[in-house]
Every structure is written in structure tokens, then in C-alpha cells.
Amino acid sequence: MTAAPQPQETPLLLDRLLANFETRATRTPGETVIVAGERTISAGDLDARANRLARHLQSLGVCPGVYVGIGLGRSVELIVALLAVVKAGGAYVPLDPAYPRERLDHMISAAGLKLVLTRPELAGHFAATAVDVTDAALDELPAAPVTSFATPDDPLYAIFTSGSTGQPKAASVFRKGFANLLDWYLAELGADNRSLVISSPSFDLTQKNFFAPLLGGGLLVLDEGTTYDISRINGLIRSHGITLVNCTPSAFYPLVDADAAALASIRFAVLGGEPISIPRLRGWLESGIAEVVNTYGPTECTDICAFHRLHRGNLDDFGFVPLGREIPNVSVTIRDEDLATIPDGELGELCIAGAGLGGGYLNDPERSARSFALAGGIYRTGDLARRLPCGTLEFRGRADHQVKVNGFRIELGEIEIALGSHESVREAVVISKDGRLIAHVQGTAADLKAHLATKLPAYMIPGEFVYRDGFPLTPNGKVDRLALAEEHRPHASSRSADGTILERILALWGELLDKEVTDPEANFFDLGGTSIHLAVMHVRLREMTGRDLAITDLFARPSAKSLADFLSPQAATTTSTAQDRARLQQAGLARFRRPSPR
Known part of the structure; x- marks a missing residue:
């Protein structure tokens, strides 16, 4: 049962929403609307x-x-x-x-x-x-x-996403599409929310959260931190009575794991960018009245096209978290490779039309034509999905090599091209395995991480590099990416929980990174650690040692040995100078200046 198009407001006016804020500024000029630090x-x-x-x-x-x-x-x-x-x-x-x-x-x-x-x-x-x-x-x-x-047909913003040709591409969004999104967002979740923004300003899901509280009558709280710190974020939620937070699932799980009680004021956790794990959130959802809103939509189509509200009363309705149903004035259809619609229940490519359809890629008509069937007014997502008999959409994976890691949409080809620009790299293949990027390289280069840091943002740099003489091939002569992925099976740590502090740290790293870690001198970030991994480690180490650690202490000591030395009982009785601590923290932060996957 394909969803029928809903009547569209004409025109969709962002100016009307802006006028709401101007009226608010006139009626209650002294009302606090933003808190930032x-x-x-x-x-x-x-x-x-x-x-x-x-x-x-x-x-x-x-x-x-x-x-x-x-x-x-x-x-x-x-x-x-x-x-x-x-x-x-x-x-x-x-x-x-x-x-x-x-x-x-x-x-x-x-x-x-x-x-x-x-x-x-x-x-x-x-x-x-x-x-x-x-x-x-x-x-x-x-x-x-x-x-x-x-006018409603003029552009409002353009967000750069990862590009398969080796360069990021800028997807533009119309004012009418964003107005339609805000109309739905405010009507669906309420206009008086106290919203916390922890995601990057360059992330597509962030945009609505800047505007909705201001234009709807709520409060906007901005996390000014440059690192992902669970204690700080949960503290903001608790101290400001936050009712709505919007981020990726990977950024939200650690907040629940660390201190679910701090989230007591949350009414809506709006999550997007990755599949959601029900087991990770079941206990929290069953213990209160909060809802998780699973949101789906590409940057090219104004962030959200479909949604599903998940709460304690419907956790097991599907056995998975569906994409849900379309937001008003947006049409989602499942089509075959010739763009013909296919019956409900069959697997096909998810295509989007309606008010959320963007204007294509800036100054790139050829790429726009490949993704946007402009004559038919639809966008080809490259996502595989099917519509269930009840009308709900189910996501079934990607049709190409585009992946999402920690909520960031990444074209693996862009990383491969950046690797190939190194003079010592003959061929490179990048895969995504269990939420991490792994580069397989044919060549002798040893400085690839530094090379990539000059060309790519930190979230696109692989955490692991495998050097090899050649690649496995499929029968038709292409690189067998599935065979490469099978080489990376998770390793369970055999270390005892009551071992030395160094052994316990290595075991914890293995658990967080889902692989065996044996080298005490290895750099946590070179092994694939991210700011979210570090934040989880911060909480676990405080529990393990009973010490009131600062997250900057971990940034400053990125090897297991340096961290173990710092956490040893002998070190705990040694007082370093404030200058020494500042020097270590600055060195660690400089080593890991990367955007959070908020």
C-alpha cells in the first residue's frame, strides 16, 4: 500500500516562520532564547x-x-x-x-x-x-x-557531503523544503522544547535544531565543547532540563550507558544517520516516557523524509527499527533500476520526491543528473528498501559503496582516491567493518595517516591500514570487498578483569575497538579510536580506578602504557605541576583535533 501524497501548502514560507521569531522578539525581548556555555x-x-x-x-x-x-x-x-x-x-x-x-x-x-x-x-x-x-x-x-x-524556490543552504570522485560535493536545499521540514518537526514534537545541539554545524541534521527552538518558541542550548565529553553533555542535559536532543545513535548510546538518570528530562531523542539498536536503548525506554524518533533522509532531500517513533509500548512491533512513514508533502517510492515502481514487499531502490527535493549539487550539473531524475522530479538515494503491507518502510542496506560511520555519510572512493595520490601507493581499497574504516594498501608508504590528514576531515581517515602485495578478486576480475571484510573478524580479549592495570586497559581497548590489542605503545587513535570511544573509555576508567579523571588526561596519554603509568597507584601519589599537566593536555588535544560525530 503505497502512501498517497499529502496535500501541499502553497507556498511553503520560511518567511512566515521567521516572522514568528520577530514577533517573539517584539513581545518578549528579554526572554533568553540561547544558552552557550x-x-x-x-x-x-x-x-x-x-x-x-x-x-x-x-x-x-x-x-x-x-x-x-x-x-x-x-x-x-x-x-x-x-x-x-x-x-x-x-x-x-x-x-x-x-x-x-x-x-x-x-x-x-x-x-x-x-x-x-x-x-x-x-x-x-x-x-x-x-x-x-x-x-x-x-x-x-x-x-x-x-x-x-x-522566494520559496530560492536556496537556503548547501551542505558538503563525501564525494565518490575524490572531492566533496555540495547539496543545495530550497527554502520551501526547509519550511516544510520545520512545519512537521514543530508540529510532531512540539514547539516548546528545550533543545541541546551537540552535532557539528556542518552536519545536515543540525540545521533544523538551530532554527526550530527559535522559530517555535523553545530554548536553544549549544554545547560549546570541542571534544565529545559524556560528563559535560549529560551535565548540560541535567542542568538545563533538556527535552530534545538530535544526534547519531553512536553519539547517544554512551550518554545512556554512562548516566541514564541524567536524561530524565528528555522527551525526544531524535536519532538519524545509522541503524538503531533496540537492545542498547530498551532499558532506558522501558523505564520512562521518553521516545526515540528514528529519522531517515539524505542531505539532498532536506534531511528528513521519513520517521518512526519508538517508545516502550511498541519496541517489539517489528523486531527492528523501521524507517517509518513519510513526513507531510514528501513522497517515497520503491523502484527498480529503470525507475519503474515495484509492488509492496519487493526490494528496490528508495526514491524521494515532493517538497523536500533539493536543488542538486552546486556547479555540478552532470553529477546532479545522475542522482536526480529531474524530469520526473525524484532523487535516487542508492538505498535498498521495501514497503511492508502496513505501509511502513524497511531499510535493507546500500546499493553501492557509500557507507555511514558514526553518522557521517562517506564515499569510500573519496578515501581511496586520496590514498592513491600518495606516490608510494599503487592501489588502495577501503572497507567499512563494524563501524570502522580499514584501508588495504598495495605499496610501501608508511606515512599515510599524515598524508590523508592534509586532504580529508578526521572522521574519514581510516583507523587501520593493512599493507599487502595484491587483492582477492571476484570471478569477473573486480576486487572482492567481501573477502577483504571477512579478514577482519572481531577478536575477544582473553585477559582477566583482575590483571594489571596495563592488561585491563588493553582488554578495555580490545572491547571498545572490537579487536585484539597487544602493543602497549600503540596509539589509541591510530588503532581506530574515535572521540566517542574515548568518552566511553573515560567513564569505564573512572569506574575501574575510582579516580576523578578529566577526559583531557586521556587525550594527553594515547598509548596504553602511558595511561597505565598515569593510573598506577604510584603515579596517583605523585603530584605533577600545573604547567606539566597543561603541556601534556595541549599536546594530546593537538594530536586529536577532530570533529565529533554528533
């Missing part, structure tokens, strides 16, 4: 600052169809910049300052960005004219609202 900002001040910056942007030529880069982390200034671009009528492109300069340069060039909104200390990261959002001269401009002249 120790800073807060009221509705009146936020609206005034955004209007002044929007006026300045219009004087610089920003208008409908013009893209503006935003190079800022989670902060009050970031939200001012986002609102200003939208009010000015332009479209924004989030740029993570933590990305390698080469990648940022490509993104700026590919999107044709002339302006980047940032702070003076970050301006050197961007090869474009920097606009200082903290410039005191902006305070002299009128704070009255500006006229944007934008």
Missing part, C-alpha cells in the same frame, strides 16, 4: 544583531541565490550569522574550521563563495573575504528588519 542572549538582542548583520550583508551584495560561507563553531555568533544570511535572502554553507585547509579551499572554490562569516582568529582558515561577525561597527547599523526578496 556561560553566555546567554535574549530574543530582542538576537533579532537586533541578526538584522544589523543582514543589512551589512545586503550592502555587500548578498541576495537570493548568493551563497555565503559560515566558518564558526557552536556559539551565539554562529546563530547570529545563520539568521542574518537567511534574513538577507541569501544561502549559507557551513565550513568547519577544523577541516584541513586543502579541503576548505576546495569547498570555498566549488561553492563559489566570496564571503565567509567568521571571527578574526579563524579568518586565516578561509580563502575568501572574511566578514567579522563580532565587528563593533555593526552596532551602528539600524536594527530594524530587512526585506529579503527571497
Whole structure:
């Protein structure tokens, strides 16, 4: 039973939603709308600052169809910049300052960005004219609202995703699609939520969470931390009475595992980007009234196309977590390779149409034509799915080599091309196994991690490298990726839980990384450890040792031996100087500056 298209509001007006915030700023100008660390900002001040910056942007030529880069982390200034671009009528492109300069340069060039909104200390990261959002001269401009002249068919933002040709691609989203998303989001989950944002500004799922609390009447709380710290995040949830958090499942599980009681105020955990494990969340869901909202949708189609609400009353209805049903004004169909629709129950490619359909890839009509059947108005996701008799959608995997690791969508071909650019690499194949990236390399290069760090963001760098003389082949002569994956079976640790502190750390690493770890000098991050793994280890080590550790202590000691030495009883009685501790922590953080998979 294919879902019938729902009546579409015409037009879908983002300006109407912006007007809601402007009304809020007028009626309750002193109401706090954003909390970021120790800073807060009221509705009146936020609206005034955004209007002044929007006026300045219009004087610089920003208008409908013009893209503006935003190079800022989670902060009050970031939200001012986002609102200003939208009010000015332009479209924004989030740029993570933590990305390698080469990648940022490509993104700026590919999107044709002339302006980047940032702070003076970050301006050197961007090869474009920097606009200082903290410039005191902006305070002299009128704070009255500006006229944007934008229409529902104008672009709102473009998000860069991993590209199979070796370069990231920028998927654009229309204002009407985002307005449709916000209408559903606020109606489905409520307009008065206290929302915590822990995900990257460059992540597609983050965008709605910046706007929904402001435009709907809720509170926006921003985690300003640059590392994923379970204690800090759970502390924010508890202290601010957070009711909604949106992130990947991989980022949410550790919060539940560490301190489920801290999540007592949560009404909705909106999860997306990865399949959800019911066993990981069963205890938490059965003990309260919270719901998990499984959301599905590609960046190219405005983040969410289908959803399923999971709560203690329906945990076992399907035996898995389905994609669910379409949001209003979005159509999902299952088609064969010729784009003909197929009967319910049969496996095919999931295709999307309707209000969420984006504008394709910036300045890349050929790639857009391959993914968007523009004449038919549909997007080919490359995801395999089927529609069950009850109308619910079930995800069945990918049709190509695109994968999701910690919620980030990654084209393995992009990593392979980056590896192949090293002069000592003859051939490279990258696979995803149990949530980690593994590079198989034919060649002699020993500095591949450093090489990739100049070309790719940290979440795309494999944690394990296997050097080999050749590759297994399928009967038709192609690399047998399944055979490569079979070489990486999980190893259970045989070490006793009551062994030495070094043995217990190695055993814990093996459990977290799902493989045997024997080298006490190996670097945790080189073995495939991520910020989420480190956060879980932080909690486990505090339980194991009874010591009040800081997560920076772990960053500063990335080998099992250095960590064991630090945690040994003898070390616990030795007091290091504040300067020594600061030096170690700074060295560790510099070693692992990478975006969280929030």
C-alpha cells in the first residue's frame, strides 16, 4: 500500500516562520532564547544583531541565490550569522574550521563563495573575504528588519557531503523544503522544547535544531565543547532540563550507558544517520516516557523524509527499527533500476520526491543528473528498501559503496582516491567493518595517516591500514570487498578483569575497538579510536580506578602504557605541576583535533 501524497501548502514560507521569531522578539525581548556555555542572549538582542548583520550583508551584495560561507563553531555568533544570511535572502554553507585547509579551499572554490562569516582568529582558515561577525561597527547599523526578496524556490543552504570522485560535493536545499521540514518537526514534537545541539554545524541534521527552538518558541542550548565529553553533555542535559536532543545513535548510546538518570528530562531523542539498536536503548525506554524518533533522509532531500517513533509500548512491533512513514508533502517510492515502481514487499531502490527535493549539487550539473531524475522530479538515494503491507518502510542496506560511520555519510572512493595520490601507493581499497574504516594498501608508504590528514576531515581517515602485495578478486576480475571484510573478524580479549592495570586497559581497548590489542605503545587513535570511544573509555576508567579523571588526561596519554603509568597507584601519589599537566593536555588535544560525530 503505497502512501498517497499529502496535500501541499502553497507556498511553503520560511518567511512566515521567521516572522514568528520577530514577533517573539517584539513581545518578549528579554526572554533568553540561547544558552552557550556561560553566555546567554535574549530574543530582542538576537533579532537586533541578526538584522544589523543582514543589512551589512545586503550592502555587500548578498541576495537570493548568493551563497555565503559560515566558518564558526557552536556559539551565539554562529546563530547570529545563520539568521542574518537567511534574513538577507541569501544561502549559507557551513565550513568547519577544523577541516584541513586543502579541503576548505576546495569547498570555498566549488561553492563559489566570496564571503565567509567568521571571527578574526579563524579568518586565516578561509580563502575568501572574511566578514567579522563580532565587528563593533555593526552596532551602528539600524536594527530594524530587512526585506529579503527571497522566494520559496530560492536556496537556503548547501551542505558538503563525501564525494565518490575524490572531492566533496555540495547539496543545495530550497527554502520551501526547509519550511516544510520545520512545519512537521514543530508540529510532531512540539514547539516548546528545550533543545541541546551537540552535532557539528556542518552536519545536515543540525540545521533544523538551530532554527526550530527559535522559530517555535523553545530554548536553544549549544554545547560549546570541542571534544565529545559524556560528563559535560549529560551535565548540560541535567542542568538545563533538556527535552530534545538530535544526534547519531553512536553519539547517544554512551550518554545512556554512562548516566541514564541524567536524561530524565528528555522527551525526544531524535536519532538519524545509522541503524538503531533496540537492545542498547530498551532499558532506558522501558523505564520512562521518553521516545526515540528514528529519522531517515539524505542531505539532498532536506534531511528528513521519513520517521518512526519508538517508545516502550511498541519496541517489539517489528523486531527492528523501521524507517517509518513519510513526513507531510514528501513522497517515497520503491523502484527498480529503470525507475519503474515495484509492488509492496519487493526490494528496490528508495526514491524521494515532493517538497523536500533539493536543488542538486552546486556547479555540478552532470553529477546532479545522475542522482536526480529531474524530469520526473525524484532523487535516487542508492538505498535498498521495501514497503511492508502496513505501509511502513524497511531499510535493507546500500546499493553501492557509500557507507555511514558514526553518522557521517562517506564515499569510500573519496578515501581511496586520496590514498592513491600518495606516490608510494599503487592501489588502495577501503572497507567499512563494524563501524570502522580499514584501508588495504598495495605499496610501501608508511606515512599515510599524515598524508590523508592534509586532504580529508578526521572522521574519514581510516583507523587501520593493512599493507599487502595484491587483492582477492571476484570471478569477473573486480576486487572482492567481501573477502577483504571477512579478514577482519572481531577478536575477544582473553585477559582477566583482575590483571594489571596495563592488561585491563588493553582488554578495555580490545572491547571498545572490537579487536585484539597487544602493543602497549600503540596509539589509541591510530588503532581506530574515535572521540566517542574515548568518552566511553573515560567513564569505564573512572569506574575501574575510582579516580576523578578529566577526559583531557586521556587525550594527553594515547598509548596504553602511558595511561597505565598515569593510573598506577604510584603515579596517583605523585603530584605533577600545573604547567606539566597543561603541556601534556595541549599536546594530546593537538594530536586529536577532530570533529565529533554528533
